[in-house]
Amino acid sequence: MSPRPFTVLQAVAAPFDYPSVDTDQIIPVRYIRTPRAQGYETMLFRDLRFDPAGNERASFVLNRPGFRDAGVLVANTDFGTGSSREQAVWALVDYGIRCVIAVSFGDIFANNAVNHGLLLIREDAAMLTATRAMLDRSPGILIQVDLEAQKWHADCQAPRHFEIEPARKQRLLSGLDEIGLTERFRDDIQRFETDYRSRRSWLNIGSESRHPSVK
Amino acid sequence: MPAPRTLFDKIWEDHSIRQEADGSTLLYIGRHLAHDGSYHAFNALKERGLPLHRPDLTFATPDHGVSTLSHRPEDIVDPVQRRVVDALEANASTHGFTLFGLNDSRQGIIHVVGPELGLTLPGLLLVCGDSHTSTHGALGALAFGIGASDVCHVFATQTLWQRKPRTMQVVVEGRRPDGVTAKDVILAIIARVGANGASGHVIEYAGSTIADMSIEERLTVCNMSIEAGARAGMIAPDQKTYDYLKGRPFAPTGRAWDDAEAYWRTLPSDPDARFDRQIVVEAASLEPMITWGTTPADVVGISGTIPDPLTLSDPSQRAAMMRSLEYMGLVPGTPVRNLTIDQVFIGSCTNARIEDLRAAALIARKGRAVVPAIVSPGSTPVKRQAEAEGLADIFLKAGFEWRESGCSMCCGMNGDLVGPGKRCASTSNRNFPGRQGVDSRTHLMSPAAAAAAALRGCITDPGEFGDQS
Numbered sequence: 132m133s134p135r136p137f138t139v140l141q142a143v144a145a146p147f148d149y150p151s152v153d154t155d156q157i158i159p160v161r162y163i164r165t166p167r168a169q170g171y172e173t174m175l176f177r178d179l180r181f182d183p184a185g186n187e188r189a190s191f192v193l194n195r196p197g198f199r200d201a202g203v204l205v206a207n208t209d210f211g212t213g214s215s216r217e218q219a220v221w222a223l224v225d226y227g228i229r230c231v232i233a234v235s236f237g238d239i240f241a242n243n244a245v246n247h248g249l250l251l252i253r254e255d256a257a258m259l260t261a262t263r264a265m266l267d268r269s270p271g272i273l274i275q276v277d278l279e280a281q282k283w284h285a286d287c288q289a290p291r292h293f294e295i296e297p298a299r300k301q302r303l304l305s306g307l308d309e310i311g312l313t314e315r316f317r318d319d320i321q322r323f324e325t326d327y328r329s330r331r332s333w334l335n336i337g338s339e340s341r342h343p344s345v346k
Numbered sequence: 347m348p349a350p351r352t353l354f355d356k357i358w359e360d361h362s363i364r365q366e367a368d369g370s371t372l373l374y375i376g377r378h379l380a381h382d383g384s385y386h387a388f389n390a391l392k393e394r395g396l397p398l399h400r401p402d403l404t405f406a407t408p409d410h411g412v413s414t415l416s417h418r419p420e421d422i423v424d425p426v427q428r429r430v431v432d433a434l435e436a437n438a439s440t441h442g443f444t445l446f447g448l449n450d451s452r453q454g455i456i457h458v459v460g461p462e463l464g465l466t467l468p469g470l471l472l473v474c475g476d477s478h479t480s481t482h483g484a485l486g487a488l489a490f491g492i493g494a495s496d497v498c499h500v501f502a503t504q505t506l507w508q509r510k511p512r513t514m515q516v517v518v519e520g521r522r523p524d525g526v527t528a529k530d531v532i533l534a535i536i537a538r539v540g541a542n543g544a545s546g547h548v549i550e551y552a553g554s555t556i557a558d559m560s561i562e563e564r565l566t567v568c569n570m571s572i573e574a575g576a577r578a579g580m581i582a583p584d585q586k587t588y589d590y591l592k593g594r595p596f597a598p599t600g601r602a603w604d605d606a607e608a609y610w611r612t613l614p615s616d617p618d619a620r621f622d623r624q625i626v627v628e629a630a631s632l633e634p635m636i637t638w639g640t641t642p643a644d645v646v647g648i649s650g651t652i653p654d655p656l657t658l659s660d661p662s663q664r665a666a667m668m669r670s671l672e673y674m675g676l677v678p679g680t681p682v683r684n685l686t687i688d689q690v691f692i693g694s695c696t697n698a699r700i701e702d703l704r705a706a707a708l709i710a711r712k713g714r715a716v717v718p719a720i721v722s723p724g725s726t727p728v729k730r731q732a733e734a735e736g737l738a739d740i741f742l743k744a745g746f747e748w749r750e751s752g753c754s755m756c757c758g759m760n761g762d763l764v765g766p767g768k769r770c771a772s773t774s775n776r777n778f779p780g781r782q783g784v785d786s787r788t789h790l791m792s793p794a795a796a797a798a799a800a801l802r803g804c805i806t807d808p809g810e811f812g813d814q815s
Binding site for chain 2: 148149150151153155156159160161163164165166167178183207208209212213214215216217218220235236237238239240242243246247260296297298301309310313314316319320323324327331332333334336341342344345346
């Protein structure tokens with residue numbers, strides 16, 4: 132339940148050129164009711180990675196030699212837009228992706244990522260274009276990430292600083308479960324609830340139990 | 347003098363339990379909507395052995411995986427979807443929240459059901475495990491979609507940690523030309539802002555065009571805020587909002603209504619409130635809008651043509667457009683009008699309320715569908731109303747299929763699919779590759795345009811069918 136802490140990472144990076152990656156691409160809808168425990172690795176980028184018969188598409192980046200074990204995706208813009216399906220994050224982390232670097236991310240996807248120890252780094256477009264080109268030429272290049280220091284770099288590049296919201300950084304570093312964290316504020320929540328119920332009293336629409344069904 | 351505040355600021359502050367030094371805020375969730383897709387979050391809650399903290403603030407209805415051929419549970423042919431829909435019933439029994447189940451006359455798509463029943467109210471902070479939760483902002487609520495872990499967090503605590511988003515005002519001014527619907531307005535806005543251009547922002551829609559819209563039109567606009575990447579979309583409550591809500595089953599009554607309305611009237615953004623960004627759209631410049639590509643920002647007017655990738659200077663953008671056109675089977679420079687289509691879908695949380703069905707029926711009565719076309723009402727109450735008004739008969743006579751309510755072909759989970767390589771005129775909200783089925787080709791448009799496409803078998807300006815008022 133608690134995400135794996137993220138401190139430092141050294142992993143093969145794959146260039147992911149698509150400038151718009153909605154979560155329907157990351158995991159098609161027909162897989163998203165799969166029980167979590169079954170694992171989502173094979174569903175990642177399913178229709179980009181495999182043809183309808185289930186054969187690998189040779190040109191897809193994660194099927195190319197040198198990129199199969201990627202732990203980092205160097206992406207483009209608008210990664211993780213669209214549907215709120217958290218299964219997109221499950222598919223990435225189950226495959227072994229621990230970090231995605233892109234110009235921009237979908238907001239809901241970014242919120243989901245932190246719950247599973249997936250680090251998202253925002254980087255400028257020119258730097259990403261150059262890095263993707265380099266990775267494409269030389270498959271197998273490693274990227275190192277140090278979350279505490281907020282730095283990342285590929286082999287033979289100078290370290291680059293990245294910004295991350297302090298709350299997300301702490302969550303990732305600690306790997307702490309959010310519900311557990313919130314429980315510490317139970318008294319604040321209870322006090323707020325009591326006050327809210329009285330000042331917004333029109334929201335109290337009946338008993339604590341469910342409203343009967345209507346045929 | 348307190349600083350002027352936006353509608354968003356007021357609701358955010360009203361639900362802030364505590365703010366941390368790291369910039370995160372613990373928010374109280376006024377109402378939580380759930381659906382069959384809340385399955386994973388209920389499982390996570392069970393694994394933790396935690397109770398549902400506030401069953402009285404939790405409301406659910408099955409929509410994503412339900413059959414639109416019949417609402418009998420045994421008619422859900424996919425065992426996976428059947429299990430998930432059954433699980434929602436079981437969870438309602440276990441946890442005691444209110445369920446509008448498959449046999450309940452109030453069932454429907456959760457984003458149609460919430461406003462329709464008066465569960466969605468101005469000033470509320472409302473969440474749901476679905477990105478189109480932005481819909482509810484049309485009634486002056488702050489409403490946004492969340493993932494399964496956050497849904498579980500709300501189940502367990504009725505709270506959520508969030509960083510305060512920035513604000514963006516989208517002002518739409520002037521009278522819409524005849525035939526320009528709310529769908530056309532929001533598609534034009536998305537094209538202007540970009541498919542993730544409003545990321546990190548909550549949009550407030552304002553201006554005379556928005557003020558002039560019905561509540562159902564506003565729901566369509568706010569629904570697709572997420573397609574511009576926005577966290578939420580909202581519209582200040584006004585007399586239309588109060589008139590729409592009064593008398594709805596879960597809306598307050600009597601003295602409680604008076605208290606509520608007095609508060610709601612304080613919610614609109616203060617005159618001097620500042621937004622982090624603002625854009626202005628002139629309604630007079632709009633026409634019926636159609637998507638040509640694989641993001642909802644790939645929009646062209648009905649009089650326009652398929653764009654040319656060679657006009658793009660950025661190589662990856664150019665490659666993406668070429669991929670998109672190849673996927674869609676389109677040639678640059680082709681007029682979008684008269685593009686042959688294979689099937690039609692009228693439905694979804696974007697465009698399946700009664701006004702949408704009326705608009706589609708006005709066209710449908712003028713001919714016969716020449717391609718397979720299905721109509722799935724946004725909710726069971728909408729379905730019954732449409733039947734009472736004679737709309738169902740019009741659709742049936744015109745050769746459209748009249749289905750039960752559910753998400754249907756919008757998300758393609760329940761077996762309602764667009765075939766491989768087939769081109770669909772759809773009133774839904776996403777044209778992503780594979781969204782409506784493997785290798786499906788989706789063109790998003792208004793209900794009137796989709797009905798017109800059904801009658802002609804090609805993309806058609808609904809204006810060709812004459813006056814639709």
